[in-house]
Amino acid sequence: MAASKDYTKLSDEALVKASQRGVTKAFEELVARHRDKVYARAFSMMRNEDDAVDVSQEAWVKGWQRLKQFQGDSSFLTWMTRIVINLSLDALRKQKRQRAESIEELEDEAGGVERQMPVVTTNPTAGLERTELRQRIDKALSQLSYEHRTVLVLHEFEELEYKEIAKRMQCSIGTVMSRLFYARRKMAALMAGYKKKELAP
Amino acid sequence: MNTDFKLKLQSLVDGELGESEARALEARLVGDAEAQALKAELEMTRQALRGNELERAVPLSREFYWSQIERRIEQAERQAARSSSGLAVWLGRFWPQLAGATAAACLLAVVALNLRGVSESPWEDIETPLAEAGSFSFRSEQHRMTLVWVSFGEPSNEGTTEGTVN
Numbered sequence: 001m002a003a004s005k006d007y008t009k010l011s012d013e014a015l016v017k018a019s020q021r022g023v024t025k026a027f028e029e030l031v032a033r034h035r036d037k038v039y040a041r042a043f044s045m046m047r048n049e050d051d052a053v054d055v056s057q058e059a060w061v062k063g064w065q066r067l068k069q070f071q072g073d074s075s076f077l078t079w080m081t082r083i084v085i086n087l088s089l090d091a092l093r094k095q096k097r098q099r100a101e102s103i104e105e106l107e108d109e110a111g112g113v114e115r116q117m118p119v120v121t122t123n124p125t126a127g128l129e130r131t132e133l134r135q136r137i138d139k140a141l142s143q144l145s146y147e148h149r150t151v152l153v154l155h156e157f158e159e160l161e162y163k164e165i166a167k168r169m170q171c172s173i174g175t176v177m178s179r180l181f182y183a184r185r186k187m188a189a190l191m192a193g194y195k196k197k198e199l200a201p
Numbered sequence: 202m203n204t205d206f207k208l209k210l211q212s213l214v215d216g217e218l219g220e221s222e223a224r225a226l227e228a229r230l231v232g233d234a235e236a237q238a239l240k241a242e243l244e245m246t247r248q249a250l251r252g253n254e255l256e257r258a259v260p261l262s263r264e265f266y267w268s269q270i271e272r273r274i275e276q277a278e279r280q281a282a283r284s285s286s287g288l289a290v291w292l293g294r295f296w297p298q299l300a301g302a303t304a305a306a307c308l309l310a311v312v313a314l315n316l317r318g319v320s321e322s323p324w325e326d327i328e329t330p331l332a333e334a335g336s337f338s339f340r341s342e343q344h345r346m347t348l349v350w351v352s353f354g355e356p357s358n359e360g361t362t363e364g365t366v367n
Contacts, residue, residue, distance in 0.1 A: 036256070036258045041254070057273060058273070064274050123249075125245075137249065152250065153254075156253075174208075181211050184246045187246050188245065
């Protein structure tokens with residue numbers, strides 16, 4: 001009990017070093033510290049509570065197994081976030097293989113809908129509280145296809161460049177660019193369409 | 202506006218264009234209200250989304266969430282230990298056969314290499330008359346020699362070799 005209390009006072013770096021020596025209590029503390037952020041990223045991509053819990057737990061297992069490879073070039077959380085993103089992408093690919101795509105989805109991917117969308121000229125997010133803005137974004141994200149959602153998460157939340165996104169999504173840079181474009185256009189339209197009351201829990 | 206131009210506009214917003222290309226595109230935008238509006242929308246969406254991921258908490262207690270992770274880690278470690286010991290058992294079991302077959306293959310290779318120089322040999326024959334993969338015989342009429350290499354699976358008979366020169 002006392003040993004567990006000690007770990008809460010250690011920095012991430014010290015906890016990582018202890019975990020690399022096989023101290024599971026140190027790793028448990030890292031999980032406790034960052035579990036919500038890792039889970040939130042999994043949820044942003046998977047859009048399902050059970051899947052997000054499963055993928056985030058798998059990410060922690062992988063994190064433990066690969067700890068020796070962690071050199072500290074980035075923060076531990078950044079490293080874990082990358083792991084959970086890769087696992088989410090794998091899970092989404094698997095899910096996609098198991099279901100047939102609808103004609104609407106295929107059209108959406110090719111930008112068929114975008115051609116009919118007028119440009120949003122007034123800022124739909126102006127004057128929103130941060131929490132409200134985040135809720136609006138989250139609601140809009142849940143209405144996108146997984147390709148469009150993923151490219152937005154990687155570009156806007158993870159702040160990756162086109163090249164890096166292409167590598168992770170196993171597609172060309174051109175595909176990333178067009179997916180990002182259509183995803184943004186759809187997001188703008190969706191966010192503009194929401195009324196405040198629609199976001200109330 | 203064609204798709205290429207729209208995507209270039211987006212690259213400009215994301216800072217993915219080279220300096221000269223960005224300048225040229227900005228110059229093109231000056232008289233194009235439609236393109237300017239689209240650029241403004243792309244910028245607005247980008248700005249709104251940046252860093253604004255909804256915060257979420259794991260819907261399980263800390264203890265339960267960790268206990269499941271811990272169990273998965275233990276499971277994975279047990280599995281890894283099992284598969285590595287499984288390989289050791291397999292190697293231990295089939296080691297005599299593997300060793301015999303390897304030795305036979307090496308001998309065959311050596312003999313074949315040695316005979317490469319005798320290209321005009323009128324009669325050379327290599328066969329494996331037994332069902333077991335470890336049995337080989339080699340006959341050369343020119344050298345008036347027959348060599349038989351027999352390798353049985355049972356450890357007691359392992360490595361039985363017979364050589365005959367006629």
